[in-house]
Amino acid sequence: MKYTTLDIFEQTPETLAAWCEAHGMQRYRAAQILEWVYAKGAADPAEMTNLSVADREILAEEMTFRSAHIVADRQASDGTRKLLVQWRDQGDDSGAVMPVALDAARQTECVMIPTEKRRTACISTQIGCPVGCRFCASGMDGLSGNLTAGRIVEQVHLLSQLTGERISNVVFMGMGEPLANLDAVMHAARIISAPWGLGISGRRITISTVGLPRAIRRLADELDVPATLALSLHAPTDALRREMIPWAKYATIAELLDACRYYFDSTGREITLEYVLLRDENDRPEHARELARIARTLRCNVNLIRYNEVESLPYRRPLSRDVRIFQSVLTNAGVMAHIRASRGRDIAAACGQLRRGSIHDKGV
Numbered sequence: 001m002k003y004t005t006l007d008i009f010e011q012t013p014e015t016l017a018a019w020c021e022a023h024g025m026q027r028y029r030a031a032q033i034l035e036w037v038y039a040k041g042a043a044d045p046a047e048m049t050n051l052s053v054a055d056r057e058i059l060a061e062e063m064t065f066r067s068a069h070i071v072a073d074r075q076a077s078d079g080t081r082k083l084l085v086q087w088r089d090q091g092d093d094s095g096a097v098m099p100v101a102l103d104a105a106r107q108t109e110c111v112m113i114p115t116e117k118r119r120t121a122c123i124s125t126q127i128g129c130p131v132g133c134r135f136c137a138s139g140m141d142g143l144s145g146n147l148t149a150g151r152i153v154e155q156v157h158l159l160s161q162l163t164g165e166r167i168s169n170v171v172f173m174g175m176g177e178p179l180a181n182l183d184a185v186m187h188a189a190r191i192i193s194a195p196w197g198l199g200i201s202g203r204r205i206t207i208s209t210v211g212l213p214r215a216i217r218r219l220a221d222e223l224d225v226p227a228t229l230a231l232s233l234h235a236p237t238d239a240l241r242r243e244m245i246p247w248a249k250y251a252t253i254a255e256l257l258d259a260c261r262y263y264f265d266s267t268g269r270e271i272t273l274e275y276v277l278l279r280d281e282n283d284r285p286e287h288a289r290e291l292a293r294i295a296r297t298l299r300c301n302v303n304l305i306r307y308n309e310v311e312s313l314p315y316r317r318p319l320s321r322d323v324r325i326f327q328s329v330l331t332n333a334g335v336m337a338h339i340r341a342s343r344g345r346d347i348a349a350a351c352g353q354l355r356r357g358s359i360h361d362k363g364v
Contacts (some may be wrong), residue, residue: 007150126176
């Protein structure tokens with residue numbers, strides 16, 4: 001089979017109908033194909049039995065239905081499931097057989113996190129990460145490239161198919177900086193929320209960013225999906241934030257908060273402030289008091305995240321006592337603060353860890 005860059009997970013009803021017409025099919029076939037993919041979970045044209053054999057052969061030849069090859073599949077004792085996938089390049093065969101050679105420059109992670117009421121897909125938007133947060137494994141080997149919208153959507157589809165469970169929530173919190181790949185992220189969010197697509201309510205989609213003020217404003221103006229914006233703050237002062245996050249030099253906390261207010265005013269969606277707690281680095285009561293001062297200037301809630309250790313990095317997980325004290329300082333100041341449950345620690349579920357382990361274990 002010849003390789004094509006056309007990806008079924010990139011298509012809308014309009015673009016697919018035009019494609020069908022150009023390939024000698026009736027336009028209404030587009031709705032049938034999308035129903036097979038999203039409502040019935042098909043990832044192979046051979047399953048689409050209400051299409052003619054000739055139409056199925058054209059689809060198989062000209063349209064890519066699965067770009068991801070699973071390199072590793074780990075399931076934690078708490079039910080969290082994490083995949084390391086390798087994406088086909090343009091020179092690869094478009095069939096099911098993948099090249100043997102592993103290549104970390106084409107690998108990303110995605111995670112399915114089950115709770116009593118939710119099945120959350122945590123998905124990547126880039127291969128690697130350009131931000132280089134000092135405590136995170138995602139950016140330790142830099143950025144290899146952006147994922148297309150189709151490959152972002154495919155992660156949700158893949159997790160649903162492998163687990164046999166319907167995904168209820170999607171968080172753009174995997175590898176990469178979503179707002180540095182904004183066009184693809186917005187296109188993916190529209191497909192994920194579309195009734196003809198994955199049909200996940202926009203209110204159950206969260207887009208996380210380390211903070212690009214201009215991109216936040218553009219997201220507010222152009223994304224017609226009521227997604228939640230999550231700002232990865234991680235420090236309550238500019239000086240400390242610049243030590244932890246190299247990209248913090250491009251925007252002050254005041255500039256980020258101003259952009260977040262614009263997002264709230266434009267969408268009516270409350271902001272989430274994400275704060276990874278690192279022992280003795282940013283988890284002291286004085287840090288909590290500074291964070292409370294910031295949070296009170298914004299319609300927001302605070303999501304406290306206990307650090308998952310990364311081998312070779314010096315940062316440590318906070319003590320449970322210190323996390324509770326930190327939360328109490330915030331709540332006593334009138335700030336809504338939640339402690340995120342740690343999930344998948346026994347399978348290296350922190351962002352970038354599985355890919356990092358693959359690089360070192362296999363020498364890719």
